[in-house]
Amino acid sequence: xxxxxxxxxxxxxxxxxxxxxxxxxxxxxxxxxxxxxxxxxxxxxxxxxxxxxxxxxxxxxxxxxxxxxxxxxxxxxxxxxxxxxxxxxxxxxxxxxxxxxxxxxxxxxxxxxxxxxxxxxxxxxxxxxxxxxxxxxxxxxxxxxxxxxxxxxxxxxxxxxxxxxxxxxxxxxxxxxxxxxxxxxxxxxxxxxxxxxxxxxxxxxxxxxxxxxxxxxxxxxxxxxxxxxxxxxxxxxxxxxxxxxxxxxxxxxxxxxxxxxxxxxxxxxxxxxxxxxxxxxxxxxxxxxxxxxxxxxxxxxxxxxxxxxxxxxxxxxxxxxxxxxxxxxxxxxxxxxxxxxxxxxxxxxxxxxxxxxxxxxxxxxxxxxxxxxxxxxxxxxxxxxxxxxxxxxxxxxxxxxxxxxxxxxxxxxxxx
Amino acid sequence: xxxxxxxxxxxxxxxxxxxxxxxxxxxxxxxxxxxxxxxxxxxxxxxxxxxxxxxxxxxxxxxxxxxxxxxxxxxxxxxxxxxxxxxxxxxxxxxxxxxxxxxxxxxxxxxxxxxxxxxxxxxxxxxxxxxxxxxxxxxxxxxxxxxxxxxxxxxxxxxxxxxxxxxxxxxxxxxxxxxxxxxxxxxxxxxxxxxxxxxxxxxxxxxxxxxxxxxxxxxxxxxxxxxxxxxxxxxxxxxxxxxxxxxxxxxxxxxxxxxxxxxxxxxxx
Numbered sequence: 001x002x003x004x005x006x007x008x009x010x011x012x013x014x015x016x017x018x019x020x021x022x023x024x025x026x027x028x029x030x031x032x033x034x035x036x037x038x039x040x041x042x043x044x045x046x047x048x049x050x051x052x053x054x055x056x057x058x059x060x061x062x063x064x065x066x067x068x069x070x071x072x073x074x075x076x077x078x079x080x081x082x083x084x085x086x087x088x089x090x091x092x093x094x095x096x097x098x099x100x101x102x103x104x105x106x107x108x109x110x111x112x113x114x115x116x117x118x119x120x121x122x123x124x125x126x127x128x129x130x131x132x133x134x135x136x137x138x139x140x141x142x143x144x145x146x147x148x149x150x151x152x153x154x155x156x157x158x159x160x161x162x163x164x165x166x167x168x169x170x171x172x173x174x175x176x177x178x179x180x181x182x183x184x185x186x187x188x189x190x191x192x193x194x195x196x197x198x199x200x201x202x203x204x205x206x207x208x209x210x211x212x213x214x215x216x217x218x219x220x221x222x223x224x225x226x227x228x229x230x231x232x233x234x235x236x237x238x239x240x241x242x243x244x245x246x247x248x249x250x251x252x253x254x255x256x257x258x259x260x261x262x263x264x265x266x267x268x269x270x271x272x273x274x275x276x277x278x279x280x281x282x283x284x285x286x287x288x289x290x291x292x293x294x295x296x297x298x299x300x301x302x303x304x305x306x307x308x309x310x311x312x313x314x315x316x317x318x319x320x321x322x323x324x325x326x327x328x329x330x331x332x333x334x335x336x337x338x339x340x341x342x343x344x345x346x347x348x349x350x351x352x353x354x355x356x357x358x359x360x361x362x363x364x365x366x367x368x369x370x371x372x373x374x375x376x377x378x379x380x381x382x383x384x385x386x387x388x389x390x391x392x393x394x395x396x397x398x399x400x401x402x403x404x405x406x407x408x409x410x411x412x413x414x415x416x
Numbered sequence: 417x418x419x420x421x422x423x424x425x426x427x428x429x430x431x432x433x434x435x436x437x438x439x440x441x442x443x444x445x446x447x448x449x450x451x452x453x454x455x456x457x458x459x460x461x462x463x464x465x466x467x468x469x470x471x472x473x474x475x476x477x478x479x480x481x482x483x484x485x486x487x488x489x490x491x492x493x494x495x496x497x498x499x500x501x502x503x504x505x506x507x508x509x510x511x512x513x514x515x516x517x518x519x520x521x522x523x524x525x526x527x528x529x530x531x532x533x534x535x536x537x538x539x540x541x542x543x544x545x546x547x548x549x550x551x552x553x554x555x556x557x558x559x560x561x562x563x564x565x566x567x568x569x570x571x572x573x574x575x576x577x578x579x580x581x582x583x584x585x586x587x588x589x590x591x592x593x594x595x596x597x598x599x600x601x602x603x604x605x606x607x608x609x610x611x612x613x614x615x616x617x618x619x620x621x622x623x624x625x626x627x628x629x630x631x632x633x634x635x636x637x638x639x640x641x642x643x644x645x646x647x648x649x650x651x652x653x654x655x656x657x658x659x660x661x662x663x664x665x666x667x668x669x670x671x672x673x674x675x676x677x678x679x680x681x682x683x684x685x
Contacts, residue, residue: 052557081559092554106558109462109565158558 003066005030005162005194006051008220011060013046020046022218023060028211033188033195035205038215044198045089047215048164051196052084053077082110085160089167089198091151093139100126100135103154110158125153128187145176152183156191163188165197177201181208182296203325207286207295230324260321260329278332278340279393281380281401282309286326292373302326305377308354312347329394337383344379348405351377377405450563450644451571451637457564458572466565470573474535478581481530486585489522490514490592497593498601507597511608512615514593515586519616519624523586525677528578528631532669536639539570540665543643544658552644567644571636578632579625586624623684630680634672639665 004027013021020043028034036044049055050062053069061068064080072080093102100122107118126132129149139147148168155163165184169177181201185208188195199205206212206226214222214229222229284305290298306328309320313330323329332340380401384393458467493514501507543566546552555562590612597603642665649657 054553054556078559084557086554086557088550088554090550092550094551094554095549106560109560110558154558 002029004028004063005065006196007063007066008047008050009061009063011050011057011062012218013043013050013055014058019218021050021057024215024218024220026213026220026223028194028196030194031192032210033185033197033208034211034213035197035199035209036213036215037199037202037205040200042215043218044215045166048086048166048196048198051162051164052086053081054086082158083161084164085155085158085162086164087151087155087166087168089170091139091147093147093150093154095139098136098138099131099142099150102139102150103157106154106158121157125157129153144172145179148172148180149183152187156187156193159191160193162194162196165195165199167198167200169199169201178204178296178299181205182294182299184208185295203322204295204299206325207290207298226325260319275334276336276383276385277388277393278335278337278381278383279390279397280330280332280340280344281323281327281378281394281397282330283327283378283401285374285376288373289375298326301375302328308347308351312350313343316343323394327398329397337381340381340383344381344404348377348379352405352407373409375407375409376403378402379404446645447637447641450567450641451633454563454567454571454637454640457561457568460564460568463564463569463572466569467572467576470569471576473538474531474570474573475577475580478531478534478577479584481534482527482581482585483588485526485530486523486588487592489526489585490518490589490594491596492592493517493522493589494593494596494601498597498603507601507603508607509611509615510593510597510603511590512611514597515590515612515616516620518586518589518593519620521624521677521681523589524578524582524624524627524631525673527582527585527628528635528673529670531574531578531581532635532639532666532673535574536635536669537662537666539636539639540643540646540662541658543567543640544646544661545655547644547646548654548658563644567640570640571633574632574636575629578628578635582624582628623681626684627677627680630676631673634676635669638669638672641665642668 006028008024008026010023010025011021012019012023024047026047036047038044046055050057056070061070063069064072069077069080094105097105103125104118104122107113107121111118113121123132123135126135129152131146131149131153134142134146134150139150142150152168168184169180172180178201181199181204184195184197187193197205197209206229209226212222212224212226212229213220216222222232224232282305284301286298286301289301306320306322309318309328309330313320313332316332317334318330318332320328320330332343335343378401380397380399382393382396382400384396457463494510497510497513497517498507501510501513543552546566552562552566555565594605594608598605598608642661643658646657646661649661651657652660
């Protein structure tokens with residue numbers, strides 16, 4: 001069994017009367033992206049501040065490679081801290097220093113590198129983050145996204161083994177959010193660090209997460225992979241997901257599940273109880289796309305799929321919701337399974353005509369001669385009546401999922 | 417019933433005094449530890465550049481205000497003392513009285529108050545802002561000791577700048593006294609400088625120097641302490657706490673300058 005890189009054993013933290021962490025146990029493994037999710041104010045930042053030593057637990061132990069950190073000698077403790085970097089929620093850039101000085105500061109103060117070496121290291125990070133033009137600017141002169149990149153560059157300049165990201169996508173628009181998430185995934189691959197991430201961008205953040213921890217009422221209520229989370233039928237998870245859902249899924253523009261449920265109830269409640277409906281679940285091999293081209297490409301693919309689904313089924317009275325990380329659920333009212341099946345197959349053909357060029361544009365990675373990859377479009381359908389439980393319909397539709405279209409993309413894309 | 421209320425007021429009064437005394441004692445203890453740790457960190461590596469920067473900011477940039485205040489203090493002293501001494505027919509000692517007043521008392525005190533107003537308030541506000549925007553935490557996460565990086569250079573720079581600026585203030589003040597006493601009111605030029613030379617001892621200069629060092633330590637510690645621990649304020653948060661910390665740092669520094677001036681003077685006499 002793999003030894004955790006960092007482990008919390010019954011860690012408790014109180015601020016006055018308020019208990020923030022209540023005997024929290026967690027494990028963080030090396031070279032993975034671990035995402036901590038939880039409601040605002042649930043203690044996520046407090047939790048990761050314990051890892052770097054900004055806070056210390058009132059009770060319990062924090063272990064690094066099996067050794068309690070509070071038992072470490074000064075040199076060991078410094079060695080441990082030198083492996084960790086922290087990217088603050090509000091960036092915490094030094095506003096009286098230029099971008100260059102901000103990034104160079106940890107090297108100037110904590111290493112014996114010569115000026116020339118520091119300059120070349122900082123410049124190379126600036127180039128990687130596409131910030132060369134901003135080197136002499138002050139943080140206040142930069143956009144929010146650029147400031148994030150500067151903070152990321154500063155966090156990575158010391159080549160840390162562990163990077164803690166405290167809500168790196170806060171106050172960013174949906175497109176920038178996904179760019180930042182992709183950037184984290186990209187640099188983690190490139191530099192090979194262990195990332196611990198706090199994020200509210202659910203479900204988008206799941207594209208880049210290897211492990212997910214749910215912090216609930218001071219305890220780690222769930223820890224595992226995204227697949228385990230999605231299969232888990234636990235009221236706590238539902239309650240949590242409901243609590244963080246906005247009115248709309250910002251990425252796709254679709255209504256939240258809560259809004260969708262009320263629309264489902266309102267639209268179909270007016271109908272007779274036995275009116276036929278068909279539920280269709282659409283999905284694609286987005287995990288594969290994410291691994292090959294990065295999470296940004298997968299997110300763009302999902303957005304494109306939603307666009308086509310809305311365009312095709314909207315005029316027919318269909319309405320959709322984002323179901324899980326990479327699935328779209330569409331309800332087709334007044335329609336039996338046979339008609340819906342025909343319609344979905346027509347949709348597959350239609351999308352084939354429209355989307356191949358766009359898919360190629362989205363996945364702009366250079367494909368060498370002879371290389372290819374495949375994209376699948378899956379759909380699962382089930383027929384129901386208006387008073388059927390929406391959750392059951394979703395489950396049934398998902399069980400019937402099959403491939404309705406397949407594209408083979410090399411230098412060009414073809415349908416198969 | 418009435419007795420109970422009276423009793424509770426009685427204990428409330430003592431509780432309040434006890435609490436305040438404990439708060440003050442705790443803060444004093446914390447400030448002494450804060451100063452000691454910061455002072456020891458002055459002698460660590462990579463401090464020279466930071467200290468020079470702070471000397472420039474606290475010292476060089478405060479020189480204009482010190483010149484202005486020093487000049488007018490000397491001029492008003494020359495004017496007041498001329499008419500006072502004239503009553504006793506001893507306007508000849510004007511030079512020595514102006515110089516001794518400035519060197520022993522007004523120079524160190526007014527310079528310290530001027531630097532508190534200009535650089536001390538800026539220290540508190542800057543450190544407070546660094547604290548509330550998590551920049552101090554960011555330093556810690558980068559393994560940069562915030563006290564060494566932010567506080568020690570400021571304390572070192574204050575210790576260097578205060579005596580220099582005080583000397584500057586004294587000199588300009590004596591020139592101010594000369595302008596009113598000699599140029600405007602006709603005191604003999606030779607007598608003015610001769611009396612300064614005759615009556616001002618190295619002990620007087622040393623006393624002023626010691627005072628300015630004491631003020632440097634007190635002002636820099638109070639201002640840095642208020643800014644660095646601005647997040648511990650219980651009466652306010654965020655930028656409001658920075659502004660309140662700045663106000664209390666300036667007020668507390670000025671009061672401390674005057675109190676410590678009395679104490680140091682009584683030891684020097």
